[in-house]
Amino acid sequence: MSASRLCVLFVASLWMTVGPRAAAADDAAPTVRPIGDLLTLTSDAISARPLVRIEGIVTVAEPLLVQDDTGAIFVNDLAVWSKGQPSAAIRALGARVGVTGRLTPGGFVPMILADAIDVLGPGTLPPADRVELGTLFGGAATGRRVAIEGVVEGTRGDASTWVLVVESAARRLFIDLPKKIFPDDPGGLIDARIHCAGSVLAVRNTRGDFLGPVVRVVRHEDLTVVEPAPSTAFEAPLVPLEAIARYRSPALNGRRFRTAGTVTCRVPGEFLCLQSGLNGIRVSTLDTQPLAVGDEVEVAGFLDSSADVGRVVEAVVRRTGSGPPLEPLPISPADILRVNGEAVARGAMATPSSYEGCLIEFPARLVDLQVHADGGWMTLAAGETNVDVTFVGPSFEPLARLEPGSRIDVKGVVKLDFTESRSGQLARRQPSVERLGVLIREPGDVRLVEPPPWWTPRRLLAAVAASLAAVVASLAWIWSLRREVAIQSSRAADEAAARREAAVDYEITLRERNRLAANLHDTILQTVTGIGYQLKACLRTAGDGSADATEGTTKHLDVARKMVDHAAEQLRGTVWSLRSLPIEGGTFHDSLQALVERVGAGHTAGITIEYRGPHPDLPDYVVGNLILVIQEAVHNALHHGDPRTVRIVIHHEPGRPTTEIEISDDGCGFAPGSQRGPSQGHFGLEGMRERVQRIGGRLVVESTPGTGTMVRATVPQVGVGGTPSHVTVS
Helix, strand or coil: CCHHHHHHHHHHHHHHHHHHHHHHCCCCCCCECCHHHHHCCCHHHHHCCCEEEEEEEEEECCCCEEECCCCEEEEECHHHHHCCCCHHHHCCCCCEEEEEEEEECCCCCCEEEEEEEEEEECCCCCCCEECCHHHHHHCCCCCCEEEEEEEEEEEEECCCEEEEEEEECCEEEEEEEECCCCCCCHHHHCCCEEEEEEEEEEEECCCCCEEEEEEECCCHHHEEEEECCCCCHHHCCECCHHHCCCCCCCCCCCCCEEEEEEEEEEECCCEEEEEECCEEEEEEECCCCCCCCCCEEEEEEEEECCCCCCEEEEEEEEEEECCCCCCCEECCHHHHHHHHHHHHHHCCCCCCCCCCCCEEEEEEEEEEEEEECCEEEEEEEECCEEEEEEEECCCCHHHHHCCCCCEEEEEEEEEEEEEEEEECCEEEEEEEEEEEEEEECCHHHEEEEECCCCCCHHHHHHHHHHHHHHHHHHHHHHHHHHHHHHHHHHHHHHHHHHHHHHHHHHHHHHHHHHHHHHHHHHCHHHHHHHHHHHHHHHHHHHCCCCHHHHHHHHHHHHHHHHHHHHHHHHHHHHHCCCCCCCCCCCCHHHHHHHHHHHHHCCCCCEEEEEEECCCCCCEHHHHHHHHHHHHHHHHHHHHHHCCCEEEEEEECCCCCCEEEEEEEECCCCCCCCCCCCHHHCCCHHHHHHHHHHHCCCEEEEEECCCCCEEEEEEEECCCCCCCECCCCCC
């Protein structure tokens, strides 16, 4: 699918989202307006998406372009397709159509998101206007049918379109030829002068900046040859390399010419550099025939003077001979810059040469280096001059061994970057050399003369800095060690006291739990048994339809309801008294497995237990508190997170002083700080944190909305007091 088609589909989808909403606010049928009036509306008026109607002639089918006597506008007709209207009828070239829809800013020029398109009858394509190239390249002619005359310099092609590269009055533009209309390869048009009529499309970026025009030709008869191309490319006039674009150079009028020289550098399918004497030039070519540095070649191509250095583009190449590579000119980058600078000051040509495109050799010192699979670069210091070096092609890995500071000899092709200078108050076209670069062809173009000395000023400074840093670090370490000893001593005393307090609290809680269990048996269990009795009595009397049976059933249900209320009150008071959970004589593994089975009953989420490493011996009060923390975390995940899975992971590595428990889920998560706490009657997270702190540990809760929640409890492996649980899990 073409880029223009993708753009149409995107804007149409936007219309299908916001368009109907806007259309509902304006039920009145709009009057027909000239397209030129719509194109002159302000940005604010267009952004309001007014409902409009136009009538005109279809000049391009894809993207759909409609033109009247005042202008042309692009139309997005995707919404019309969705209503089942055949696209062929509304996209017929020359058809007269009426379009109703919303005016939108579009990509560069305004466009209409069509809600309805009416075929009003047949018509004819409007005549193609001749426009100034400034209007064409400024974007003001976008959408209109225009007439272009120029010389074809090259061709491209993709699955659906041929593209002609055309030079017109020293400006280069592209002509689109749909392959449905022009099935034959247009390569025979290269170097022919053509005349074509077509509609102007815009090349733009995502900011809406106009980058250049493309002319779409939609009929075979709209492309005619004014002057045919020579039978072969190498019949073009010969221009010596040193005379290209010079005074009294042959008048080319945009046509192809030939030149010759020795190959000094080449990237197949991209470019090659030619040199003749002290003159060099870069040649852009798609030619991939095998050529070697030193080959004598002849090229036929077109002059490109759009940059500050004349170049040959869209060239074809033929080899005329071979020989040894040219010997490089021994000249320093500073001398090249001096020669060009003096020429700018005199307003004259550089003598004996500017050295652009010439092969040179010079000594330098390596400052920086980067080598990658497709080439690389170097920064060199040649005296007081910095030189940017580019590796042309792959296989430069041997240069990666060079170290900054190395002294090297370099061979390469000069590449000058020019900038425009200003003189006085008048800006003159007087380019001066801004930067000197060099193209390196192969690793052999760089020869190591002297590696950098090991004891460099940088390394000396680094050694002094390292020594000072070591002294400072030692003093800081001694001070930090003394401070840490004091902190750890205080912390150890606090932790020992906390563990003793936790052990006592656990024993007291265990005894209290046993007492509460007895209370539950004597109160709530008996109450629930009584409720069961009342419900059975109801069942016995439910089958008798007498008034007495009905009254008895009501009485039994009333008694059962009161007993339920009583049981709830008893249970509420009992639950708040629970603070710990014993392991009931079993192993840590058994208690955890029983907990998972009990808490997970009735839930669809899967709960898994994973042990990483052997579990250490822990006192009962530590195990009991951990079981309660895990229970609360799993309960919170199942009731608040709606997860698919809940994972319980017990971490222990031999030699580590702590055991780590992680409870994680893939539920909805929450924003930390937004959860309800004790002030709202929710004690889960606060209770878990208190339990872990009482046994000398640390609790961390991490969660992000949409990514689940993770609770991590880290506790010491050896407690103070209590009886070890003797649990070993493998």
